[in-house]
Structure formats: C-alpha cells, structure tokens
Amino acid sequence: MAKYARSPLAPEAFPELPVIKGARFASHAAGVKYQGRTDVMMVQLDPGTSIAGVFTRSLTRSAPVLDCQAKIGGATDAGAIILVNAGNSNAFTGKAGVASVEAVTSAVADIMETPAARVFTSSTGVIGEPMKHERIIAALETLKGKLDENGISDAAHAIMTTDTFPKGACATIDVDGQTVNIAGIAKGSGMIAPDMATMLVYIFTDAKIEQSDLQDLVSAFTDSTFNCITVDSDTSTSDTLLMAATGASGVTVSHDTKAFRDALHDVMLDLSHQVVRDGEGAHKFVTINVTGARNNAQAKTHAMAIANSPLVKTAIAGEDPNWGRVVMAIGKSGAEADRDLLSISFGDIVVAKDGWVSPDYREEQGAAIMKEPEITINVDLGLSDGKATVWTCDLTHTYIEINADYRS
C-alpha cells in the first residue's frame, strides 16, 4: 500500500472520530497476504445493536457478501461482530470459499461468544485465490484482547488495499438536547462503479434506532452517495456497507429524525467522496451536474456516461477543456437528448449552448478551469426538470500502472 504516493486529492488528515459507545475495535497484522501492516480488523457491538447493510448487485458476488446479506435483519439481543480482512477477497473461490466463511464465522462465534448468525465478515483484495482463513482464525484471540473503543482509526488502516489514505468521516449532533455520534470508515479506490456501495464501508452510531428504519435510511442515502460515484466503471464482487447502531447513547431516533438523517447523509457523502479522491491514479476530483433531463433517472444515465467515458476522463487528465467529448458521451448514453438544446459549462464558464460553442467562450477560460484540482462540469439538456449529480476522477497513467501490475 505504500507503493503509490498519497493522493493529491486526499484530505489533510484523518478526522478525529468520536467514540461510539457500545462499539469496540481491534486491528492486527495477520499476514493474510500483505506483510508488515495490519490486515484484519474486528468490531464488537453490544447487545441491542441494529445492523443495516447494502451490498453489491454483482452476479458474481463473493461468499462473504452472500453470507452477510443473509444475516441482515436478524435478532439484535446477542450483540454482533464485524470481521474484515484485506488482501484476499474470497470471491470466485467456489465451495472452498463458502467453507472459509463458515470456518471464520464459527471460530469468531466460539471465541467471542456471539451467535454465528450475528457474525458479519467482509474480505477485500485479489479475486479467485484460496483464502488463508487459518491465518485470520489464528489472530482472533489477539484481536479479542485488543478491543478498544478508541480503535476505529487503526481499523480504517487495516482494511486498505490499493488505497493511498485511510478514509473516515463523522458527525456529532443534537437530538432533542441529547448528543448522538456517528463515525464511519471506508476503503476503496479501484473497481469503483455505481451499482451499490462499490467498496467497504462501516458506519457506527450510538443512536437507538429500529433496524428497519436504519435500513431505510442507509438504502436511500446509498443511492445519492455511493451509487453516484465512479472511478473506472467496474463493479466489485465484494462491495459491502454495514451500519451499526448501538443505542448506547440512550437517544432514540427514527427515519424521520431530521438531524440524524442529515448527519448520516453527510457522513456517507463524505466517505463516498473520499473514495473518489483516492481513485486509482486520480489527480482531479470531478463533479458532474446534469439538469434539464426528461427525469432524474435519465439525468443520472447522462451523468454516468460522462463520468465513465475514457475520452472525457483522459481529457480532464490532460487539462483539456474538451467539451466535445462531453457532447459525445451524452450522445451515446442512451438517454434522451436534443443536440441543439444542450448547454455545457465548466465551472462558471459557459462553453457551449444551443448546440454549439458559446459565442463568448474563449479557450483560455476553459483551460484555466481545467488546471484546478477540483472541476465541475454542468450540463443542461433543456428538456424537463430531471437532475442528478455524480462524482468521478480523471484517468491517468498511474491508473494504468496500478492495474497493469496489481497481482505481480
């Protein structure tokens, strides 16, 4: 993970995450694949913790994802464990992969005295290689001994693969005069595309909330956060978002509690942007706003076509205000468009309107905007009021370097 320099788009520092009462974290260097770094993290959650989850829609999803998915919504009285390893995704590993999940979850259940039905595992890393689950199992007693309510920052490090920085976000809010905390961590920088959370994300709160309410919020907000980012249009077989609400604050919230909703959405948006900011080889953080589409779904189709176009992404890498490629991407997206009603701006600069280059536009203006590390592309289709915003990064030599050499 130290092979590539910290992304130039990374936040200045990892945030100071609040303690979430009822959740304890441990990390360890189990040597599943990587050497000289932590690669396993465990979270112990108190009895009564509600857990919600959103998972990849890939039809080749991994054994741990299938296991996790099946466990969402179970009884909460016995507490729960989340166990994550980096280095091997245990994806496309056949029956042996299922056996690995069973071996790990039953060992965790024994050692942590928690029902296997409340043991949630995730694995991230190489696809299709046998999982050395015995190394994870051998680390469980050590992990148990290290559990600490201050361990979340170390946990964010332990789940990294090609990430160049650990990702965290938090909120502390007031609900009827009482304090509620939210803290989340994420990993992900490649194989990122918008069909579910597209990475590993773990969010914790000390709020007390029904599982069904928590699931509603997490599912809804995933659509406008993690499902609106893309690095390379590729969708992982392992994507998992788990959210745990321990209730340890004693403060009850529901899916209607505005302060909680807003804070959770902000934490999810922040984490999703950090994943784009750590997009493999990224030098530019790009926001794409589409308005005036026939409806919101069509707006998102256009926005994603722009965000996933290799020609748009390489133009951004080359700091070229090549709005012609934006036109091309709109044309191929499959959603409705009228060439002669299109208008496009880069930042505040209108580059094209009414189907042609804007008469006031000068190339120097566009070029100046493209030099910025953060770029906004606005497209108005002039058809109706559908809109969408998605986030992506540029496509650079470093992306090729990382991915032409990942396994060797």
Add this chain to the structure above:
Amino acid sequence: MAKYARSPLAPEAFPELPVIKGARFASHAAGVKYQGRTDVMMVQLDPGTSIAGVFTRSLTRSAPVLDCQAKIGGATDAGAIILVNAGNSNAFTGKAGVASVEAVTSAVADIMETPAARVFTSSTGVIGEPMKHERIIAALETLKGKLDENGISDAAHAIMTTDTFPKGACATIDVDGQTVNIAGIAKGSGMIAPDMATMLVYIFTDAKIEQSDLQDLVSAFTDSTFNCITVDSDTSTSDTLLMAATGASGVTVSHDTKAFRDALHDVMLDLSHQVVRDGEGAHKFVTINVTGARNNAQAKTHAMAIANSPLVKTAIAGEDPNWGRVVMAIGKSGAEADRDLLSISFGDIVVAKDGWVSPDYREEQGAAIMKEPEITINVDLGLSDGKATVWTCDLTHTYIEINADYRS
C-alpha cells in the same frame, strides 16, 4: 498522424485493392486542419450505383451524418459523389454546421454536375470547432482533375486522423463464372464502441445489386462485425459506413448470393479488425468468445462488459492472466450468470471452472499466453446456447498519452 508509431498489430502492408469499375478516387491536401498531408478524398460513382449506409446511433450525431442518412435510398440514375474530410468532424457545430454541409454539397453538385441529393459527405476529427468548409470547396476543382480508378489507396490515407496505418480489405469472387470485386477502406482508432460502425468505412463493388438488398446485407453484417468491436466504449458522433455498388461488372447479385455475402462479410470483418488493431495505444488484439449464455443478446452483453472493462484491459496490457477481473466483468454486466457454472479459458488453457480456479491450472500457463500479441478469452456460462464474439484491444499508457493531448 506521424506522432505515434505504426501499431505493432498492423498488417504487414496495405493490400493491393482491385479496381472497382465505375468508381474513381481523388485525394488532396486541402489544409482543413492538418498540414503536410492529404485530408480530403472524393469518390465519383457512375450512374446506376446503389448506395447503402449505416450510421451512428448517437443522439448528438453530426450534421453530415444526418444529411447522409436522409439521402440513403434515393434514385440512382444520376450517379453519386462521396466526399470526406479529416481534421474537423463538423459535429456539435449548430446551424453553422448544417450550413457547412449545404455549402459543400451544393458546390460539389455544381462542379461535379451531380444532384445534391446524391452527394454524400463525411467529416471526422475534432468536435465543436467551426468547419473551414471554404478550404474544401477550394479543393474541389483539383479533386475533380485527379479522379482515377486507381486512387483508392491514397483515399485510405486521406481519411486518417489518429490512425497509425491506413486500412483496406478486398475480395475477388466468382459469381456464376463471372468476376465480382469488392474493395473497402476504413479509418478509426479511438472513440470506438459498438453502437453502429463507430468509424468511417467506404466499401465499393462492381456487382449490380438492388439498393434494398445491399442495405439488408450491410445492416446485417454490421451487427456481427463493426458492432462487435470496441476500443474504449466511446461512440463517435460521426460514424458512417457507406457501400456503393456500381454494377459496372455487369454481374447481378442479390442478398441471397452466397459468394457475394460471404465475401462482403469477410471484407467488413477484416476492416473492423483493422480498426481494433489500430486501437489507440493497442499492443494486444483480443478476441472474446462467450458461449452458454441464456441467448445471443445476453452473450454479447457479457462479452462487451469484459471487452470494455478498464480493469480487464489494463490486466491484458500488463500481461497478467487475471481471470478474476473477467469474473468481475461478467458479474456487473447485467446479463444472467451463475457464478458456480462459469468456466473461463485463456487460449487453450482452462483457468477457471465450476466457480473456481481449475485444479490443473498453473499460473505460468496463463502468463505464457498473455505474452502473445493476440489473445483469446473464452467464457462459458453453462446456462443455455447463446453465444457472441467481440474484439477489443488492451488499455495502455499510450491511450492516455494520445487522449490527454489530442487537441493541443
């Protein structure tokens, strides 16, 4: 165009194309954008020539494409002209773009004494910049003077943009004891994706064939040739395939003439493969065969998901037999798949079957195959008998170089 070296996947030499009686070609350096090279080509076709066309489905298609499309199927008694320029695509140029097409076609009609309804123009190059059509018009008399039935090879050079080699293919066949010739040229190396011909292609034959029969054949064969290739998943606003049958051989064929069908299909397949072989930055020519899908359409969806995946394409660039990324691409394609019925082979080597790495597979075997310049990936889904084959290339540093720097 001399900026990048000739693709390592290029054919050894441009083929010797047969003369197509009834078709005369001219090329000229009109200086539309490029300096020091030919950039305009004209074809004069005898009265009686049938013309068929297939065009981009982009919703932002260019003014010349819209004009061309509208003219397909018109009366053939007056002959026809095809005029093509490189350097400027006259796409997304608003009303001025339409005026440019009108100016060029009416000037051609005057000088060549051909109805404007039989003047077909194509433009390829940068999107959204004003077209200097006066430079094309100024070259028309010169082009007229250069018309030559041996000029097709020079024409193939004149239409190049980022191409590193000119593309030609031909067939000479026997139809009931008489000779029929087919000769085609193409350009294209980036913005190549499967939603119509995705480039410029001009094919000529001296066979006599009804326009509707010719259109049937060209449309059908486009689906299994040009619509089965992809370089970067991006679809041009200007893609055009025109086929002209002069009838000058006196040999009548129909859409049922097997020798003609087969030869035309082969010429189209050859040209489409040459476009992939000149894919921007390509070092590997990749054939992807999908079998065992629920139906042919789903097989093509899977094949294209593999062919367009940046992670698969960078793995191929890195000569990494990373079949896990093939699994990933199948999982995200949206078409039906059962992880545990999948089998994958690279060339003759079975790498994965029954949802996991093949017990006989050794990494050195896969690595050896990946070193070849031509690679075949076979995927069997084990569901039913749907199948498809598509062709693509790898994603390399040179693609980034070319496209991060195209306009400057």
